[in-house]
Amino acid sequence: MIDVVVSGVLFDMDGTLVDSTAIVEGAWGRFGADHDLDPQTILAFSHGRQTIDTIRQFLPDLSPDEQRRVALELVNDEVENTDGIVEVPGAGAFVRRLRDAGVPVALVTSAPRDLAVNRMRAADVPVPDAFVSAADVEHGKPHPDGYLRGAALLGLAATDCLAFEDAPAGLEAAVASGATTVAVGPLATDVAADLPRITGYDGITVTPEGDGFRIRG
Template identity: 40%
Template sequence: MTATTADSVLTARAVLLDMDGTLVNSDAVVERCWRRWADRHGLDFDEVIKVVHGRQGYASMAVLLPERPMAENYAENREMLAAETADMEGVVPIPGAPAFMAALAGLRLPHALVTSADVPLSTGRMAAAGLGLPDVRVTAESVGASKPDPEGFLKGAAELGFDPADCLVFEDSEAGILAGRAAGMRVVGVGARAAALGPTVHVDDLTGVRIADAGGGEFRLTFG
């Protein structure tokens, strides 16, 4: 697939979608839960929040507390997931996400959710944001390694039945963008966090994304 950078057009046969920061704004919940965690461990919250976006909780904890046994990270990750799932206050769609998801479904563009959240958290947040769940979901339970490992995106492409080069990733975080690149995919960076991370195309949100059927199983996505 090719990009025409002059008019910000990409073509793809399938789309792989991160959730938090890409489709759903859950920053308020994430910050509340991780601030409590940072305070409990005597860590600077400003440094903690730089790490956690895009990664599974245990992977973030391993970066922030490198000497701690992984068993403790996995245990606290389960607690973190439960706390986040119980807190949906302030969860809203990213601007343009409802229309974007409707366009994907209406055009029957193959797409999958690839998220570091588990099934309960992803189900809850998508519902809180008023967004429908794709038929294909790659969640925390589906993979053995967290982003920035490419496993999730590669699994998503495989489940949809497409080569990585035919897939377009939508991501907001450094870990997610690195994962998409490592999977051999082009990446649309969404939001302020993604702007400085060198995605193939950057958009402030999803309001300016337009999708058209290009024929032959290809879809044209225009960004502007």
């Protein structure tokens, strides 16, 4: 159950607004096969993190240049692949409700900008003007840099924002930023245990209240 008054909203992308599970699992599955690594172990670490951070974790002996090359190849393979991408239930309509109500909204993703835009458009979810991608932060999730920057782009403190996240690293980042944080989906980890949780956005209402907006659902 969500019932909070905030000044702005911050969204993760994959798993939070769009469902790209098949593409992500396929990419990391092929990577695991190429490097004799267990795909499930890779996926458990990679969810919510920048690609380069996952490469550094599982291929630590490569030079930094080679790590970046491998990461870029993975990203390039995914950028144009939008087959099977759909919205998380109600995500597009909810983002439009926020926009129509005048709520400042920012996207905070570990994905590169082109990949994120393609996936959002494929799922028919509006792309916010305020946008923090992998290239815009020095430290990726679980560091709070992205959420702090997203709030700053809205002219707000993160503590005045509501953040929606689905992954352990992302939830850690959002909570550390001070944003009121909602877990999206079935994630069962300690970081999500005490957070409000949703499985979709249908029925979440947005109404002006004082200097902010009450979001309830």
